Amino acid sequence: MAFTLLHLTSLEQPSSMEVGLSSLSTPHVILNQDELKKIAGYKAVEFVTSGMIVGLGTGSTAKHAVDRIGELMRQGRLKNIVGIPTSKKTLEQAVSLGIPVSDLDSYSVVDLAIDGADEVDPYMNLVKGRGGCLLREKMMECACKKFIVVVDESKLVTHLGRSGLAMPVEVVPFCWKFTAKRLQDLFEDCVAKLRTVVCYCQDGNKMEQPFVTDNGNYIIDLYFKKDIGDLNVANNTILKLAGVVDHGIFLDMATTVIVAGKLGVTIKNK
Numbered sequence: 519m520a521f522t523l524l525h526l527t528s529l530e531q532p533s534s535m536e537v538g539l540s541s542l543s544t545p546h547v548i549l550n551q552d553e554l555k556k557i558a559g560y561k562a563v564e565f566v567t568s569g570m571i572v573g574l575g576t577g578s579t580a581k582h583a584v585d586r587i588g589e590l591m592r593q594g595r596l597k598n599i600v601g602i603p604t605s606k607k608t609l610e611q612a613v614s615l616g617i618p619v620s621d622l623d624s625y626s627v628v629d630l631a632i633d634g635a636d637e638v639d640p641y642m643n644l645v646k647g648r649g650g651c652l653l654r655e656k657m658m659e660c661a662c663k664k665f666i667v668v669v670d671e672s673k674l675v676t677h678l679g680r681s682g683l684a685m686p687v688e689v690v691p692f693c694w695k696f697t698a699k700r701l702q703d704l705f706e707d708c709v710a711k712l713r714t715v716v717c718y719c720q721d722g723n724k725m726e727q728p729f730v731t732d733n734g735n736y737i738i739d740l741y742f743k744k745d746i747g748d749l750n751v752a753n754n755t756i757l758k759l760a761g762v763v764d765h766g767i768f769l770d771m772a773t774t775v776i777v778a779g780k781l782g783v784t785i786k787n788k
């Protein structure tokens with residue numbers, strides 16, 4: 519793997535960030551997390567060229583990349599792009615920006631995908647799906663020649679699953695409690711929880727409902743108290759369970775990881 523460290527000031531500066539970035543020459547300027555996400559997202563778009571089929575990821579970091587693609591298309595600096603969105607939300611965003619969109623049925627090979635991640639380990643393995651979009655993301659990212667992951671430095675971990683945060687698994691709604699129990703039993707000291715969202719009823723009362731993915735499925739979040747061990751074993755074991763559609767462990771898929779941190783941008787290639 520090769521590493522490149524760029525200083526933030528060497529980035530092409532997005533207009534709306536001119537104040538934040540140009541003042542970087544002054545010591546002690548602290549960029550917030552969203553500004554770092556934007557820097558990573560914009561940097562990835564430098565790898566997009568006219569005529570490409572581009573996988574459009576989902577989440578607060580990928581959103582910046584999609585915005586930037588739309589901006590460059592408006593300016594005529596990118597032409598003939600076709601976007602393959604990984605969620606209904608990204609589809610809406612792309613359409614609102616005037617990016618032509620299609621799907622994997624029409625384009626089974628994607629030139630380049632840009633997407634965020636929840637965790638990135640030193641081998642460029644990922645946890646994705648805390649926004650609930652892991653299945654479409656995995657389908658698209660399996661089909662792309664290059665997969666650029668964009669993150670701020672808070673996403674870097676030494677080992678996936680140790681953060682104490684959720685490892686999402688998409689399951690069919692049918693007998694989800696049964697599947698959740700079986701998932702929990704796969705690992706020592708693991709807690710499986712159905713992901714829910716709070717809704718407001720007409721009478722103003724709050725109600726908790728299962729989170730439903732774009733594919734009509736539920737998400738079971740796994741919380742590990744102990745190391746999940748060999749990632750390939752975890753990957754295969756979870757996938758083998760009937761009722762599981764897919765999970766958020768993305769092994770050996772990223773070809774580039776762009777990390778925006780307080781000291782600069784790191785680009786890591788496979």
Ligand SMILES: O=C[C@H](O)[C@H](O)[C@H](O)COP(=O)(O)O
Nearest residue numbers: 577578579634647649650651
């Ligand atoms: O389901 C969501 C996706 O996998 C996101 O790419 C991931 O959760 C990272 O999102 P964000 O950039 O908002 O942290």
